[in-house]
Amino acid sequence: ADHQIGALFPLSGPNATYGDIFMSGADLAVDHINADELLSGELSLRYEDSQALPQRAVVGMTKLVNVDQVPYVLSAFTGVSKAISTLAQRNQVVAVNGGGVGPDLAQLGEYFWNVIPLANLEVRGLVPYLVEEEGLKNVVLIYVDDPLGQAIRTELETELPTVGGTLVDALSVPTTAQQFSGIAAKVRAAEPDAVYIASYGAQQLQIVKQLRDNGVDAQLVTYSGYSVSEALALPESEGLIYTTQSVDYDSDDPVTKRFVDDYTAKYGRAPTAYNVNYYNAVRLFGLLAHALEDKGQAVTGANLLAERMATDSFDLVGGTVSFQDDGTLVAPIQINIVTDGAGQPVATVDVAD
Amino acid sequence: MTDRVVLEGRGLVVGYGGRPIITGLDIALLENEVLCLIGHNGAGKSTLLKTLFGLLRPSAGEVRVDDAPVDDAEPRALVAKGLAMVPEGRSVFPSLTVGETLRMAMWATGLPRHEQRVRIEWVLDILPAITEFLHRRAGTLSGGQQQMVSIGRALLSRPRILLLDEPSIGLAPKLFQDLLQPIRQLQKTDGLSILLVEQNVREALKISDRVVVMKSGAMIWEGVPSDLEDNRKLMELY
Amino acid sequence: MLWLQLAITGLQVGALYALTAVGFSLIFGCTRIFHFAHGATFVLAAYVFYYVESQGYGTAAGVLAASVAAVGFGVLMDRLVYAPIQRHEGSFFTVFVASFGIGIAVQNLVGMVFGRSFVTVTTPLSRSVEVLDGVYVSPLAWIAVACAGVFFLGLWFFLRRTNLGTGLRALADNPELIRVFGLSPRLLSTYAFALGSFLVVPAAVITGATAGLNPALGHHVMLISLAATIVGGIGSIGGALVAGFGLGLAESLALLQFDSQWTEAVTFAILFLFILLRPSGLFGRAATS
Amino acid sequence: MTMNGARNAGETLLEIRHLEKRFGGVKAVADVTMDLRAGIVTTLVGPNGAGKTTLFNLITGHLPRSGGSVRWLGRDIGGLKPYQIARLGIARTFQDLRLFSEMTVEENILTVMEPNALPFRLSGPPLKERRARAGHVLERTGLADKRAVRAMDLAYAERKFLSLARIMATDARLWLLDEPASGLDPHSYELFLALLREEVSAGVTVCIIEHNLDIVIGISDRIAFLDHGRLLADDDPKTVLEDPALAAIYFGDRS
Amino acid sequence: MEAYLLNLGVLISLYAILAVTLNFIMGYAGIYSLAHAVFFGTGAYAGASVALNFSASIFVMVPTAMLCAAALSLLLALPALRVRGEYFVAASLGLQVLAVTVFAEWKAVTGGIGGLIGIPPVDIAGFEIYSPGSFFILSLVTLAAVVAITRLLVRSSFGRSLKAIRDSESAALAFGKNIALIKTTSVVISAALAAIAGSLYAAYMSFINVESFMLDTSVLIMAMVIIGGTGTQLGPIVGAALLLILPGALSYLSFLPQTEIGSIQQILYGLGMAVLMIFRPGGIVGRGRAETGEGEA
Numbered sequence A: 001a002d003h004q005i006g007a008l009f010p011l012s013g014p015n016a017t018y019g020d021i022f023m024s025g026a027d028l029a030v031d032h033i034n035a036d037e038l039l040s041g042e043l044s045l046r047y048e049d050s051q052a053l054p055q056r057a058v059v060g061m062t063k064l065v066n067v068d069q070v071p072y073v074l075s076a077f078t079g080v081s082k083a084i085s086t087l088a089q090r091n092q093v094v095a096v097n098g099g100g101v102g103p104d105l106a107q108l109g110e111y112f113w114n115v116i117p118l119a120n121l122e123v124r125g126l127v128p129y130l131v132e133e134e135g136l137k138n139v140v141l142i143y144v145d146d147p148l149g150q151a152i153r154t155e156l157e158t159e160l161p162t163v164g165g166t167l168v169d170a171l172s173v174p175t176t177a178q179q180f181s182g183i184a185a186k187v188r189a190a191e192p193d194a195v196y197i198a199s200y201g202a203q204q205l206q207i208v209k210q211l212r213d214n215g216v217d218a219q220l221v222t223y224s225g226y227s228v229s230e231a232l233a234l235p236e237s238e239g240l241i242y243t244t245q246s247v248d249y250d251s252d253d254p255v256t257k258r259f260v261d262d263y264t265a266k267y268g269r270a271p272t273a274y275n276v277n278y279y280n281a282v283r284l285f286g287l288l289a290h291a292l293e294d295k296g297q298a299v300t301g302a303n304l305l306a307e308r309m310a311t312d313s314f315d316l317v318g319g320t321v322s323f324q325d326d327g328t329l330v331a332p333i334q335i336n337i338v339t340d341g342a343g344q345p346v347a348t349v350d351v352a353d
Numbered sequence B: 001m002t003d004r005v006v007l008e009g010r011g012l013v014v015g016y017g018g019r020p021i022i023t024g025l026d027i028a029l030l031e032n033e034v035l036c037l038i039g040h041n042g043a044g045k046s047t048l049l050k051t052l053f054g055l056l057r058p059s060a061g062e063v064r065v066d067d068a069p070v071d072d073a074e075p076r077a078l079v080a081k082g083l084a085m086v087p088e089g090r091s092v093f094p095s096l097t098v099g100e101t102l103r104m105a106m107w108a109t110g111l112p113r114h115e116q117r118v119r120i121e122w123v124l125d126i127l128p129a130i131t132e133f134l135h136r137r138a139g140t141l142s143g144g145q146q147q148m149v150s151i152g153r154a155l156l157s158r159p160r161i162l163l164l165d166e167p168s169i170g171l172a173p174k175l176f177q178d179l180l181q182p183i184r185q186l187q188k189t190d191g192l193s194i195l196l197v198e199q200n201v202r203e204a205l206k207i208s209d210r211v212v213v214m215k216s217g218a219m220i221w222e223g224v225p226s227d228l229e230d231n232r233k234l235m236e237l238y
Numbered sequence C: 001m002l003w004l005q006l007a008i009t010g011l012q013v014g015a016l017y018a019l020t021a022v023g024f025s026l027i028f029g030c031t032r033i034f035h036f037a038h039g040a041t042f043v044l045a046a047y048v049f050y051y052v053e054s055q056g057y058g059t060a061a062g063v064l065a066a067s068v069a070a071v072g073f074g075v076l077m078d079r080l081v082y083a084p085i086q087r088h089e090g091s092f093f094t095v096f097v098a099s100f101g102i103g104i105a106v107q108n109l110v111g112m113v114f115g116r117s118f119v120t121v122t123t124p125l126s127r128s129v130e131v132l133d134g135v136y137v138s139p140l141a142w143i144a145v146a147c148a149g150v151f152f153l154g155l156w157f158f159l160r161r162t163n164l165g166t167g168l169r170a171l172a173d174n175p176e177l178i179r180v181f182g183l184s185p186r187l188l189s190t191y192a193f194a195l196g197s198f199l200v201v202p203a204a205v206i207t208g209a210t211a212g213l214n215p216a217l218g219h220h221v222m223l224i225s226l227a228a229t230i231v232g233g234i235g236s237i238g239g240a241l242v243a244g245f246g247l248g249l250a251e252s253l254a255l256l257q258f259d260s261q262w263t264e265a266v267t268f269a270i271l272f273l274f275i276l277l278r279p280s281g282l283f284g285r286a287a288t289s
Numbered sequence D: 001m002t003m004n005g006a007r008n009a010g011e012t013l014l015e016i017r018h019l020e021k022r023f024g025g026v027k028a029v030a031d032v033t034m035d036l037r038a039g040i041v042t043t044l045v046g047p048n049g050a051g052k053t054t055l056f057n058l059i060t061g062h063l064p065r066s067g068g069s070v071r072w073l074g075r076d077i078g079g080l081k082p083y084q085i086a087r088l089g090i091a092r093t094f095q096d097l098r099l100f101s102e103m104t105v106e107e108n109i110l111t112v113m114e115p116n117a118l119p120f121r122l123s124g125p126p127l128k129e130r131r132a133r134a135g136h137v138l139e140r141t142g143l144a145d146k147r148a149v150r151a152m153d154l155a156y157a158e159r160k161f162l163s164l165a166r167i168m169a170t171d172a173r174l175w176l177l178d179e180p181a182s183g184l185d186p187h188s189y190e191l192f193l194a195l196l197r198e199e200v201s202a203g204v205t206v207c208i209i210e211h212n213l214d215i216v217i218g219i220s221d222r223i224a225f226l227d228h229g230r231l232l233a234d235d236d237p238k239t240v241l242e243d244p245a246l247a248a249i250y251f252g253d254r255s
Numbered sequence E: 001m002e003a004y005l006l007n008l009g010v011l012i013s014l015y016a017i018l019a020v021t022l023n024f025i026m027g028y029a030g031i032y033s034l035a036h037a038v039f040f041g042t043g044a045y046a047g048a049s050v051a052l053n054f055s056a057s058i059f060v061m062v063p064t065a066m067l068c069a070a071a072l073s074l075l076l077a078l079p080a081l082r083v084r085g086e087y088f089v090a091a092s093l094g095l096q097v098l099a100v101t102v103f104a105e106w107k108a109v110t111g112g113i114g115g116l117i118g119i120p121p122v123d124i125a126g127f128e129i130y131s132p133g134s135f136f137i138l139s140l141v142t143l144a145a146v147v148a149i150t151r152l153l154v155r156s157s158f159g160r161s162l163k164a165i166r167d168s169e170s171a172a173l174a175f176g177k178n179i180a181l182i183k184t185t186s187v188v189i190s191a192a193l194a195a196i197a198g199s200l201y202a203a204y205m206s207f208i209n210v211e212s213f214m215l216d217t218s219v220l221i222m223a224m225v226i227i228g229g230t231g232t233q234l235g236p237i238v239g240a241a242l243l244l245i246l247p248g249a250l251s252y253l254s255f256l257p258q259t260e261i262g263s264i265q266q267i268l269y270g271l272g273m274a275v276l277m278i279f280r281p282g283g284i285v286g287r288g289r290a291e292t293g294e295g296e297a
């Protein structure tokens, strides 16, 4: 039978760039699964526009669950994921996140899975490097006032003191803010060694540019949301430090190789972690559904969950991985510095606990 | 008064939203005459005036000036042909000062600047009361004061043809007389033709050369004022 | 020194607000059209400038193109959207809803054409220099304030001293009477839109260089313009200017006390209080019956 | 009590003392002292801008006073809100009518009989009675067959009559009429006068602003003359009309 | 498909309640509020908080929501009494923006941007209503009740007072209308009824956050009223249906490229709004013959 799964991505609005990136990974996986005839029928992906906004996502999720009746939904963004998790649990539909990094995404119930290491890992990997290797002790945080930003704030508050750093000030900005010259003034007044920026989309670029324009010359630091080409290409990004999950693109493992080759061929650029994650999310469905079909079981959310629990490990891009009990994958964290408009890895930290 | 027709409506049919108010009416204003148009409330007098001035478009018939049809029957074109109108009610811009109102009216005439100043002086001569409130916003004037401004403004373009819609409404009797006198004077000296709509028949007839009575969108009587002097005739018509 | 820095920042932001607000105030004051798509004009002008400039045609060409786009859009809105609605005697709110709809459409169209991500006009003028100890001002801030002053004086002179200006003010009172005077209210309305739309260009260009652009920028700009128009007093261009600066300052200085999420609320609390306590605005006339 | 010449008037309804209103520098009403007595028709005349409408606005509370006092049956009504003054029994019309233009003719009448502000009836006659009374008023003003027409769709004269009908439907004892007959054709204002006479003989007290001398002469018991906000005369019609000074500023040449 | 229609039916009914209640003050009292989403939101947050912390019974949740919104609506009544026209619109807009900030920042109650998660379904005498089918019936019945209430009010002497104030405040004053009281009452009633829609919405979606109660929503509700026909009984309901079906229908334009579909939907939606206004400025239902006073509530 043919299979359909859903995806809640921002297809319009200020975060639409992410939608494009996520889609490219997911679509490639669908191509591969169909080419391999991994499933008995054709696999297709139904997109709903979330605009990265929780409420819109809930409307889209309702439609995917009730009308399209998909068993499996790709999710992104912390706020969106938290909002739809109730519907996922209530309707026994699996939701898989490959972009949102709020640490509370690990606690959204058994139907909510993450194929991305969450921000607690990113912060835990970064903070010792920052304080101990670079000697940047006093940090000011600028964070978007949403679940992601709040999560990062909490992480920094707990992690910094453990290695002798201080969170000097935490300045929140509303999700729609565009004007940060005032914020820059407050940052300067706090005289930090480093400024951690926890935002995403167009806003994080605006923050970086306006900080630099308004006389802030402290080290800028951020998390994986910055790993999009337009952000790295911004002249003001030069020298910025950001974390991502670490993926070994040069691995000889056939899944990774095929992904990297085909991705580069199809889109004319090298893949990033986000592409990997959504490729993996779709591939995971393919593997689980394939196993269910083999056993003659229906491909429902409940069966997919049961099958995942029963499976030890999966061959995904980046290697063979296994899920933790809370439905989350872990990966090593890599620290990058922006040089000449691209990220250069400077360190890799294994933070799994 | 001459026999030359300066403004004419031929076979006019006018209405609002499909409902005809004026049903096939002919009217002619002669050079240098005061033609008084009277009739019941709702007879269609204001509607007729608006049509002649291009504010409303007739569904049939035509408006002619100097015996030639007006193609572009917008007020703008008619003003250029020497028409001016004082509409019913308070027709001033409340937030402009009286001076600005007059200047704006001048602007519409497209005259050169020095000529404009002369014109304004001229109007202030005719209506000296305006001078007192030249710098006040028209909105704070009383009804009568506004009416004065409205008439003064219409005279600014030195029209050949003046359409007046019930100028007496809300005016003190003395003031109304005072207003009519200079207009009457202009008619004599400048050869102005006037189409006057009035409810205040007694005062209006004093200065009119000819009277037309309208009823339900049609003309029912035409004659000279003396014929109406005897009130019974008038009562009959109403 | 933080307060001084914030005050200067507030002045720069305020100058941009003042410019857009004066344009909106002019259009609204003269035509009573609630031109919510004024925000869209802003975005359009900013992106056109960005595009032309980034193609290497230079700043002057960019400003010219942005002006053409802004004026063209404003005039088209007037002719194609508002004129038909007014012909059917649509109310204030009919116009508002139509305008809001166009605003949504333009925002998304800009996103499709120019890309939805953040872009910025790069110029050394946006770099702040330290003028006092710890106080930074970018050259663009001076330019913004100067623009606001120059444009305002020009507009003020125009409205008070020229016939067209008087005509625009008359338009606000009674369009039908304009016809009786032998003028065309439609033409005057077009002038109001052309002029009001043109006034966003300097603000749009400067914003492109300081804050950077994204298609959703119009919304906030519009809200602020509206607030400034009301706080300044409807029909008072000077009021809009002062209020624009005032709101910029308030928004910036509010950071001394509040987190930045509250700054917009501060602006609108000021608006709300103004309406309650001084309904006619700073320089306007009575708003109550 | 009759119109024209009844000097044996009843109690004083309204006492106006040293009333004053300034608009910026302009004194629209200056030191006006006069009484309105039951059964008397007072006509308020005077040049445009004399302050007549302003005087009405001061009485009904639509404008705040700058000085002086107004008493209704001995009680100072200075600080009251317009709706409270209306409920005391003072009703008015407006120079520019201010009909409830999007409501039907009948609703215009009904609503003035229903001052209570609650979604349910607390006092006053039931709807059936109110409608009967509205019907009666509309009958008398010649609007009976227009009862379901919106006020804005009425012809000019009909609007004027509706404005009168609206005030007739109230229980007010004092009517303040601001140029109620202006612009009416002779036929209509005859009708209008007849109606007004009936009401006066039925007991309402009227103060009317009017410029049309035919009407002024046809109706007044007293004429109060206002100029530049000052009360220049307040006397019987003959005396006022024949005063040469007043003729020079107001009445003009009446030949 | 059926689920889709039922879901749409629920949303249409709930938005129709909002449109009908806005029309009550807009069409009859002339109070053009751009803050209706505030009362929708107040109802939703109040209802959700009660359901999350106390009881999901409709008889507890809905009245609490109504009370909260009614109390808050006094803030809207304040400018309504002082100013009219554009000034009031601006005041209501100010209130809307302030409310959005509060909704987004008062995290203890509203959950901030993250919203309130896991709101339990409504409970009517022990029955949990959450399936689209049964919820559709619930929302339809509620809509009918709200329509009946407003209809009764509009046709009573209270309705006439409202319309009189709308047409001429000074004349209404001159005929003894206590404008302050009447306007306040109408605003309070409208807000309280809108809060019903809010609390049901929260229960139905099981998740709410500030996005549902922003300026866009207020404008959307206003557009529903205007597109349907201001001051008519049926108009707001037709308007609500149309404006919710439109984007739904647009999502079936499946030939469009996936990456652009969101933008194209939004563009068509915005243009649709404008085009409707250009061609039907008086609304689809249009103002029929003014209804005569009948019945006393």
Ligand SMILES: Nc1ncnc2c1ncn2[C@@H]1O[C@H](COP(=O)(O)OP(=O)(O)OP(=O)(O)O)[C@@H](O)[C@H]1O
Residues within 6 Å of the ligand: B016, B021, B039, B040, B041, B042, B043, B044, B045, B046, B047, B048, D153, D154, D155, D156, D157, D183
């Ligand atoms: N804008 C309009 N829309 C619809 N009907 C109108 C309009 N203006 C006037 N009418 C109607 O047309 C008819 C004639 O009106 P008009 O104003 O021409 O009469 P009139 O003779 O000037 O009366 P009056 O002496 O009262 O000024 C009236 O029945 C009036 O109700």
Ligand SMILES: Nc1ncnc2c1ncn2[C@@H]1O[C@H](COP(=O)(O)OP(=O)(O)OP(=O)(O)O)[C@@H](O)[C@H]1O
Residues within 6 Å of the ligand: B140, B141, B142, B143, B144, B145, B170, D023, D026, D027, D028, D046, D047, D048, D049, D050, D051, D052, D053, D054, D055, D095
């Ligand atoms: N709101 C206002 N602001 C400033 N001045 C005003 C205002 N209202 C009236 N005036 C002025 O007060 C004076 C009296 O005006 P009012 O309207 O009472 O005159 P009136 O006697 O009714 O005249 P009319 O017969 O023309 O109606 C006038 O000079 C007028 O310009």
Ligand SMILES: CC(C)C[C@H](N)C(=O)O
Residues within 6 Å of the ligand: A018, A076, A077, A078, A079, A099, A100, A101, A102, A148, A200, A201, A224, A225
């Ligand atoms: C796609 C990412 C930018 C999402 C963001 N990191 C979040 O957690 O919300």
Ligand SMILES: [Mg+2]
Residues within 6 Å of the ligand: B045, B046, B047, B088, B165, B166
């Ligand atoms: Mg007329």
Ligand SMILES: [Mg+2]
Residues within 6 Å of the ligand: B143, D052, D053, D054, D095
């Ligand atoms: Mg008066």
